[in-house]
Amino acid sequence: MVLMVLPLIGSVSVSEVLVALTTACLVYLMVRYFYTEIPAGLRRLPGPTPLPIIGNVLEIGRRPYLSLTAMSKRYGDVFQIQIGTRPVIVLSGIETVRQALVKQGEEFSSRPDLYSFRFINEGKSLSFSTDQAGVWRARRKLAYNALRSFSTLQGTTPEYSCMLEEHICKEGEYLVNRLSSVLQADGRFEPFPHIVVSVANVICGMCFGRRYDHDDQELVSLVNLSNEFGKVVSSGNPADFIPALRFLLSSTMKSFVDLNTRFTTFVQKIVNEHYATFDKENIRDITDSLIDHCEDRKLDENSNIQVSDEKIVGIVNDLFGAGFDTVSTALSWSIMYLVTYPDVQERLYQELKSNVDQNRKPRLSDKPNLPLLEAFILELFRHSSFLPFTIPHCTSKDTSLNGYFIPKDTCVFINQWQINHDPEQWEDPSSFNPDRFLSADGTEVNKAEGEKVTTFGMGKRRCIGEIIARNEVYLFLAILIQRLQFLPIPGETVDMTPEYGLTMKHKDCRLKARMRTRDEQ
Numbered sequence: 144m145v146l147m148v149l150p151l152i153g154s155v156s157v158s159e160v161l162v163a164l165t166t167a168c169l170v171y172l173m174v175r176y177f178y179t180e181i182p183a184g185l186r187r188l189p190g191p192t193p194l195p196i197i198g199n200v201l202e203i204g205r206r207p208y209l210s211l212t213a214m215s216k217r218y219g220d221v222f223q224i225q226i227g228t229r230p231v232i233v234l235s236g237i238e239t240v241r242q243a244l245v246k247q248g249e250e251f252s253s254r255p256d257l258y259s260f261r262f263i264n265e266g267k268s269l270s271f272s273t274d275q276a277g278v279w280r281a282r283r284k285l286a287y288n289a290l291r292s293f294s295t296l297q298g299t300t301p302e303y304s305c306m307l308e309e310h311i312c313k314e315g316e317y318l319v320n321r322l323s324s325v326l327q328a329d330g331r332f333e334p335f336p337h338i339v340v341s342v343a344n345v346i347c348g349m350c351f352g353r354r355y356d357h358d359d360q361e362l363v364s365l366v367n368l369s370n371e372f373g374k375v376v377s378s379g380n381p382a383d384f385i386p387a388l389r390f391l392l393s394s395t396m397k398s399f400v401d402l403n404t405r406f407t408t409f410v411q412k413i414v415n416e417h418y419a420t421f422d423k424e425n426i427r428d429i430t431d432s433l434i435d436h437c438e439d440r441k442l443d444e445n446s447n448i449q450v451s452d453e454k455i456v457g458i459v460n461d462l463f464g465a466g467f468d469t470v471s472t473a474l475s476w477s478i479m480y481l482v483t484y485p486d487v488q489e490r491l492y493q494e495l496k497s498n499v500d501q502n503r504k505p506r507l508s509d510k511p512n513l514p515l516l517e518a519f520i521l522e523l524f525r526h527s528s529f530l531p532f533t534i535p536h537c538t539s540k541d542t543s544l545n546g547y548f549i550p551k552d553t554c555v556f557i558n559q560w561q562i563n564h565d566p567e568q569w570e571d572p573s574s575f576n577p578d579r580f581l582s583a584d585g586t587e588v589n590k591a592e593g594e595k596v597t598t599f600g601m602g603k604r605r606c607i608g609e610i611i612a613r614n615e616v617y618l619f620l621a622i623l624i625q626r627l628q629f630l631p632i633p634g635e636t637v638d639m640t641p642e643y644g645l646t647m648k649h650k651d652c653r654l655k656a657r658m659r660t661r662d663e664q
């Protein structure tokens with residue numbers, strides 16, 4: 144057969160072959176599109192017309208949160224795009240997203256099988272893998288309970304209300320001292336690299352019962368790779384959908400695989416140390432409690448969900464990974480906003496000064512007395528929407544939403560950025576204004592407005608670290624604002640344009656800061 148075709152190819156040009164191939168792909172896609180049977184009473188999804196082979200990649204561009212928000216204005220809250228040849232549903236609008244993730248949560252809570260996800264935690268990640276529903280639910284429950292136990296555990300001295308508070312207060316103090324010495328030496332600093340070590344130490348404390356020095360190269364080099372990780376696993380990365388790109392972008396994929404291997408090796412070493420020194424009577428941290436659970440589970444003959452020891456202890460990998468990058472990104476953006484809005488920074492400082500005695504550090508219990516700080520954090524989450532999409536979801540069976548038919552195994556993007564900038568929900572959404580969350584006299588936070596901010600997802604896959612994350616952002620910020628005034632470098636502008644990724648980072652930026660004096664405090 145091949146021998147019969149070869150002479151024919153010899154008589155046509157390369158461009159003719161390409162045209163023929165493109166036409167064949169187009170016909171195939173059109174046939175597939177029009178022959179997807181739509182059940183009676185349901186409609187076909189609207190969306191932009193895809194190009195052969197690449198789909199809508201060009202229209203999606205480098206900032207999918209903006210392009211897909213613009214498309215939602217044209218096609219509505221539920222529409223379909225195509226990345227490569229794979230259809231993807233994009234959901235916008237708070238009510239539509241709530242309908243899908245909460246009311247129809249069973250159908251919209253799986254994860255798609257995406258190429259890059261296979262390399263995370265050796266394909267066994269709780270957050271990214273395609274575990275069947277029973278397995279991820281069991282792992283999620285274990286992870287949630289472990290986090291709750293080790294954050295609410297009593298502190299080592301009565302000074303602290305719980306272990307989480309103790310870790311944050313201690314790391315906050317180290318961070319202030321670190322920034323102070325960097326400022327003395329260089330006169331300027333970059334926020335993310337210092338913050339990320341402090342935040343990583345809080346989750347390391349809970350997961351591994353240990354902390355690392357700010358100069359520990361093993362930890363520092365690992366946590367500073369989170370940006371590279373986020374770029375590859377972001378929603379809409381074409382390499383996840385178009386196999387040819389995996390080879391064209393092979394160096395990016397290779398460094399992604401390398402960084403995942405480094406990450407897993409780092410955690411595995413600590414896990415092995417825990418196995419070697421494990422004592423059932425002395426559960427030291429989350430890793431120990433997961434090891435303990437493996438032993439207990441073997442006694443539970445009635446359990447019908449089989450989860451391997453590897454998948455149980457591997458949960459700590461997810462908790463560590465999810466626990467440092469997100470919170471550090473939130474704090475780093477906070478500093479950028481404080482510098483960009485100095486009047487807000489001054490009001491926050493004055494609020495702290497009036498409500499927290501100058502001779503002590505802020506505590507979790509001060510939160511109700513600091514409504515402006517709470518409003519600032521809500522506005523930071525809303526305005527930056529630094530997690531513009533949740534981790535991609537996938538339908539577990541044929542379903543429908545808002546009258547549109549959605550087949551089983553369809554990849555679903557949830558556009559959190561759109562919800563947080565929807566002009567139907569927010570007055571002047573593009574302006575940064577913490578006061579939008581405060582009562583007219585500034586003494587109370589409007590809870591209903593606050594709940595509209597969508598940062599942690601919704602429903603069955605909602606972030607399990609939300610309470611810890613909110614407490615960390617609040618307490619680290621309170622400690623920093625009490626002790627330092629953040630300033631731009633004279634003559635330099637602060638660029639607030641985000642760089643797209645799973646968590647969007649601000650551009651590298653050097654800032655100044657001034658230690659507050661005791662009198663001033």
Ligand code: HEM
Pocket residue numbers: 269270271283286290346461462463465466467469470473530532533534535598599600601603604605606607608609611612613616
């Ligand atoms: C400001 C900080 C944080 C933000 C904005 C955030 C946001 C999110 C979002 C949007 C998701 C995906 C939800 C979905 O797919 O629908 C998620 C999942 C997750 N988060 Fe967070 N997160 C934060 C901090 C944390 C922390 C501190 C931890 C753990 C200590 C954590 C652990 C997880 C885990 C394990 C998942 C996966 C849940 C699952 O797939 O079922 N997160 N987070």
